[in-house]
Amino acid sequence: MSKFSFLSILAALVICVGCSDDDRDHQYTGILEGTSVQVPALTPGQIIKIPVHTGTYVEKGQLLAIIDSTDLVYQREQLLAARDELLIQLTTAQNNLSRANKDYNYLKTTYARIDNLYKSESVTKQQLDDVTNNLEKSQTYLSNARQSLNQIAAGQKKIEAQIKSVNKKISDARIISPLSGIITTIYYEAGEAIPQFSPIMEIIDIKNIEVKIYISEELLSSIKYEQEVTVLVDGMDESLKGQIIWVSPRAEFTPKTILTPNTRTSLVYAIKISIPNNEGILKHGMPVVISL
Numbered sequence: 001m002s003k004f005s006f007l008s009i010l011a012a013l014v015i016c017v018g019c020s021d022d023d024r025d026h027q028y029t030g031i032l033e034g035t036s037v038q039v040p041a042l043t044p045g046q047i048i049k050i051p052v053h054t055g056t057y058v059e060k061g062q063l064l065a066i067i068d069s070t071d072l073v074y075q076r077e078q079l080l081a082a083r084d085e086l087l088i089q090l091t092t093a094q095n096n097l098s099r100a101n102k103d104y105n106y107l108k109t110t111y112a113r114i115d116n117l118y119k120s121e122s123v124t125k126q127q128l129d130d131v132t133n134n135l136e137k138s139q140t141y142l143s144n145a146r147q148s149l150n151q152i153a154a155g156q157k158k159i160e161a162q163i164k165s166v167n168k169k170i171s172d173a174r175i176i177s178p179l180s181g182i183i184t185t186i187y188y189e190a191g192e193a194i195p196q197f198s199p200i201m202e203i204i205d206i207k208n209i210e211v212k213i214y215i216s217e218e219l220l221s222s223i224k225y226e227q228e229v230t231v232l233v234d235g236m237d238e239s240l241k242g243q244i245i246w247v248s249p250r251a252e253f254t255p256k257t258i259l260t261p262n263t264r265t266s267l268v269y270a271i272k273i274s275i276p277n278n279e280g281i282l283k284h285g286m287p288v289v290i291s292l
Contacts, residue, residue: 026292027232028213032275034206034284037179038199042172043067046193047200052183058203060180065200069173076166083159090152097145104138111135181205182284204284209277211242213290214254214268223247223271223292231275232289233282240282242290246272 049066052058114131117123185202188194211231215223223244231240248270273290275282282288 028215028290028292030211030213030273030288030290032209032211032282032284032286032288034181034204034209035179036184037181037203037205039064039175039178039201039203040197041065041067041175041194041200042196043069043072043169044194044196044198045069045071045173047188047190050186050188050190050200052186052201054183054186056183058177058180058183060177062177063174064177065175067173067175067194069170072166072170072173076163076170079159079163079166083156083163086152086156086159090149090156093145093149093152097142097149100138100142100145104135104142107131107135107138175200177203179203179205180207184284206277206280206282206284209275209282209284210245211273211275211288211290212270213273214270215292216268217251219292220247220269229273230291231273232291233286236281239291240275242273242275244271245274 044067046068047065048068050064052062052064058064111131114123114128118125118128181203183201184204186200187198187202188200194200225244225247227244229242229244231242233240251267251269254268
């Protein structure tokens with residue numbers, strides 16, 4: 001082999017090695033993560049039906065489970081009956097108040113007339129005292145009638161609030177999906193009893209998926225919010241685009257499960273990248289390569 005040929009091959013190898021190091025210094029491996037939501041059972045009780053399965057895609061607002069609400073329905077019927085009874089009491093209290101108000105106004109007018117007659121010595125002091133006493137009794141009765149009406153009105157508001165609460169519990173017995181996504185875990189089976197606020201299943205939103213990577217402090221100055229990055233996926237010829245949405249304000253030690261390109265750096269900064277996934281190509285837990 002000639003000296004010229006040997007030098008040419010050596011130069012080509014140096015150039016290729018340099019390119020490989022540069023690419024490796026700007027590529028990071030991460031695991032895709034969707035938005036995980038634990039769907040709670042707001043109403044406790046026995047699960048009657050779960051019409052969905054693990055691994056199926058559900059739409060926002062879709063029925064996920066039905067909880068037995070028989071006792072709540074009976075409770076609502078009792079409250080409705082109590083409300084009807086209060087309505088009758090309210091009508092009676094309003095009539096009593098109206099009558100008490102009329103009696104008071106009549107006695108008030110009578111007192112004024114008797115008082116004038118007494119001043120002109122046309123009636124006795126006993127007659128004035130009788131009218132005064134009747135007026136005071138009427139005023140007390142009027143005050144009591146108002147208080148009774150207010151108490152019944154307050155009780156009516158309390159019953160209405162209880163009815164709304166029971167109606168909400170009955171409505172919550174039909175567990176509805178709060179988002180569109182994939183059901184990854186179902187924690188209970190039909191027939192089991194579930195406590196209040198316990199998660200019945202987990203749903204992961206994969207429409208907007210994220211990946212976290214770790215970069216060295218040296219590269220931090222070249223990173224900015226909304227910066228576009230390239231996402232490489234095994235088995236796909238074309239790359240995808242992502243966007244930096246979060247940069248950690250603090251350095252941390254390199255996680256043991258993460259391999260960073262620059263092994264000499266012990267402190268790294270975490271960044272999150274959002275990747276649109278409207279077509280559902282990307283999956284939760286899938287490894288990808290991020291090229292900065």
